Structure formats: structure tokens, C-alpha cells
Amino acid sequence: MIVHHLNNSRSQRILWMLEELGLPYELRRYERNPETMFAPAALKAVHPLGKSPVLEDEGRTLVESGAIVEYLVEKSGQFGPPDDADGKLQYRMFLHYAEGSMMPPLLLKLVLSRIPLVGKVAVKRIQPMIDVHLDYVEAELSRRPWFAGNQISGADVMMSFPLEAARSRGGLDESRPATIAWLDRVQSRPAYQRALEAGGPYAYA
Numbered sequence: 001m002i003v004h005h006l007n008n009s010r011s012q013r014i015l016w017m018l019e020e021l022g023l024p025y026e027l028r029r030y031e032r033n034p035e036t037m038f039a040p041a042a043l044k045a046v047h048p049l050g051k052s053p054v055l056e057d058e059g060r061t062l063v064e065s066g067a068i069v070e071y072l073v074e075k076s077g078q079f080g081p082p083d084d085a086d087g088k089l090q091y092r093m094f095l096h097y098a099e100g101s102m103m104p105p106l107l108l109k110l111v112l113s114r115i116p117l118v119g120k121v122a123v124k125r126i127q128p129m130i131d132v133h134l135d136y137v138e139a140e141l142s143r144r145p146w147f148a149g150n151q152i153s154g155a156d157v158m159m160s161f162p163l164e165a166a167r168s169r170g171g172l173d174e175s176r177p178a179t180i181a182w183l184d185r186v187q188s189r190p191a192y193q194r195a196l197e198a199g200g201p202y203a204y205a
């Protein structure tokens with residue numbers, strides 16, 4: 001398996017998952033352009049979207065973190081949904097929610113905050129949107145230790161990046177203790193630490 005990994009990016013969570021699963025992989029690292037923050041053109045040679053993560057396995061080239069997580073769950077038989085019906089739905093929901101609902105306002109805040117003058121006003125409008133997500137996640141994590149129940153799963157892998165981004169630039173702090181405790185539990189895992197060492201610069205840990 002080959003993982004095409006961009007520094008400071010969503011693909012860090014794929015490295016974390018692979019370390020958790022104990023699956024061997026080859027890591028190919030790419031550096032963002034420090035001015036534009038875009039990925040280098042070399043990633044376009046791997047996949048037309050030119051984004052990270054990209055996973056190559058058994059002659060196939062896969063993109064989309066959620067699809068990659070599901071692929072790895074199927075391949076390894078680990079980190080999948082729990083057996084109960086509610087847990088199964090929570091697993092599926094958070095697997096999609098991470099990229100589908102939580103990332104867009106975080107990304108919008110990052111992009112708009114870089115625009116001089118307009119940025120400050122725009123960020124004020126966006127922060128309440130992010131707060132709705134943070135309150136929701138806090139309420140969910142107050143009820144159970146992991147997103148899909150009592151066991152860690154692919155849903156937690158997917159949620160790690162939006163919540164790390166939220167801690168760094170989305171207003172997530174100690175006022176939401178269940179979420180902060182979840183993040184600390186994730187980041188203190190040996191597999192997470194191994195992934196950090198492998199992946200190189202990562203500003204969100």
C-alpha cells in the first residue's frame with residue numbers, strides 16, 4: 001500500500017489509522033507551497049484532483065478520506081461499526097459528517113480570514129456556524145467515549161481532523177471538556193504518536 005501524504009493535512013488521520021491497524025505501508029511525502037498552501041503539482045500525477053490523501057493498493061488508486069477509511073476497515077476487519085443498530089448508525093453518520101458538514105465552515109473561516117479587511121467581518125459571521133457543530137459534538141461526546149459507542153472506530157479517525165482544526169482555529173477550547181478529553185485520548189495513543197513521527201510537520205497535534 002502506498003499513501004500519498006501532504007504535510008499539515010487530512011491525510012495525517014490515514015497514517016494514524018494504518019498505524020492502529022498494523023498494516024504495512026509506504027509513505028510518499030509532499031510539501032505544501034508555503035505561500036499558497038496548495039499541494040505540489042506532483043500530486044496531480046498521482047490522481048487528477050491533486051489532493052491528499054491518496055491511497056494506492058492492489059492496482060487501485062483511491063481518494064476521499066471517508067472512502068479510504070471504509071476500505072481499510074473492510075481490508076483489516078478492524079475499526080468498523082459496533083454490532084448494535086444505534087452504534088452502526090452513529091458510525092455511518094459521523095463518517096460522513098466529518099467532511100460533509102463539519103469541515104466546510106472551518107475551511108471557509110480559514111480561507112476568508114486570509115483576506116485583508118473583509119476577513120474580520122466574514123469570520124464573525126462564520127464562527128456561530130462552527131459553534132453549532134462544536135455544541136453538537138460536545139453533547140454527543142458527553143454521552144459516550146467514542147463517536148460510535150464504547151469502542152474506537154473509523155468514525156473517530158474521520159472526526160479527528162475537523163476537531164483538531166477546530167482546536168487550532170475554530171474556537172474549540174476547555175469550555176467543551178468532553179471534546180477536549182476525546183482529543184487528548186486520541187492524541188495520546190501510541191499509534192497516533194507513531195503516525196506523527198512518520199508524517200512530518202503537522203500543526204494540529
Ligand SMILES: N[C@@H](CCC(=O)N[C@@H](CS)C(=O)NCC(=O)O)C(=O)O
Pocket residue numbers: 006008009010011037038039040050051052053063064065066099
Ligand atoms: N474531502 C477530501 C478533501 C481532500 C483535500 O481537500 N485535501 C487537502 C488536504 S487537507 C489538499 O490536498 N489540499 C491541497 C490543495 O488543495 O492543493 C478528503 O477528505 O479526502
